[in-house]
Amino acid sequence: MSEIAAEVTDLLQGLIRNGCINDGTPGSGQEIRNAELLAAHLHGCGLEIETFEPVAGRTSLLAKLEGTDPSAPALMLMGHTDVVPVDADGWQRDPLGGELVDGVVWGRGAIDMLNLTAAMAVATRRLAASGRRPRGSLLFLAVADEEAGGALGAGWLAEHATDAIRCDYVITENGGVLQHTPAGERIGITVGEKGICWCRVIVHGTPGHGSRPLHSDNAVVKAAEVVTRLSGYRTAAHITDAWRRWVAGMGFQPEVATALVDPARIWEGIDALPRALAGMAHALTHLTVSPNVIRGGEKTNVIPGRVELEIDIRKVPGQSDEDVLEFFDTALGPLRNDVTIEVIQRDDPSESPADTPLWDAITRAATAVYPEATCIPTLTPGGTDARFFRAMGIPAYGMALYSRDMSLEQFSAMFHANDERVDQESLRLTAELYGAVAKALLG
């Protein structure tokens, strides 16, 4: 096994074992443990290291290799150090054990995204330790709190440490999985993401005695209808340029490709795709609506007067919160008068241009490994910290590089799920990709 794979593996195992689980409460995460582990790894090779701690224990780390030419571009590698909660019952191995079994590292965060954070740290350390100063500066930012929206991590830094994190290009999660299409091999580089508009829907009824339900105004019964209508409503397709480019790049059969970019026929296209791609295709072309939390009712013999729903709604680039409110009006019809809607959390969709020097550097490095493959821009339905940098006008892409052992289906299915794991070959490829991109871009 290569030295670089061993180094990334070792660091990744440590990051997993620290178990910086972010459950959304300010006291959780305690990413200070991973920040300290990374600081120890990066120590002693000429990097300037700074930490930020907006709340006790919620530490983010910034390491900087100062370039020789202030006018040359600066590249940031940004990885988060927190992970989502985990239920060990569904796992074949200890989710916080960081076990290495037959060349595969197991554990929460092995894919999202401690694998990339470890690879970034190793690429940064190696460039600094080489003694060769690039013209442009390399920044490595290990942030807390990504899994709860970044308010105590990248979001906080964007607001309170703007100058420290200023750069010209950002690489973060995700991307770099090899896909086999009828037109050949493709590698997706993530250039944009959907926006969120998470809503609380309060369904109003009238309390009464459970023994006489006829003509009652039961909030639970109404909520059932609200959930059915919201989740069953087929929102209109919204086709973006990035989507068109992705469809063109994937080499689908002509009739499928045509349907996928035609709002009137898009369901023909989606239904023709394999399951994993269909969910992705739907999400990247539609306002999606997923009712995920329901709270209501107090007692078996009391007709409830109130039910609360929490709905995960996500907007395609080009859609706004107004589109979300319009959706509620249309989908609920007269029931709209029986509910109150509050926006709990929101963020705009974001997209970076795909014609930048960073794009060129990444595609060159990726195709040096997979000469048969073509890189195509893609959007992600989830949210990442890239959006804070896109809002500052800085191009931010999601990119890594995976081995041929990683299929897109397997990759997508492991996020926040059971048996998260990554092979060491992917760790090596990712660290080498980051190193190659930094060298090419920074000079």
Ligand SMILES: [Zn+2]
């Ligand atoms: Zn992540």
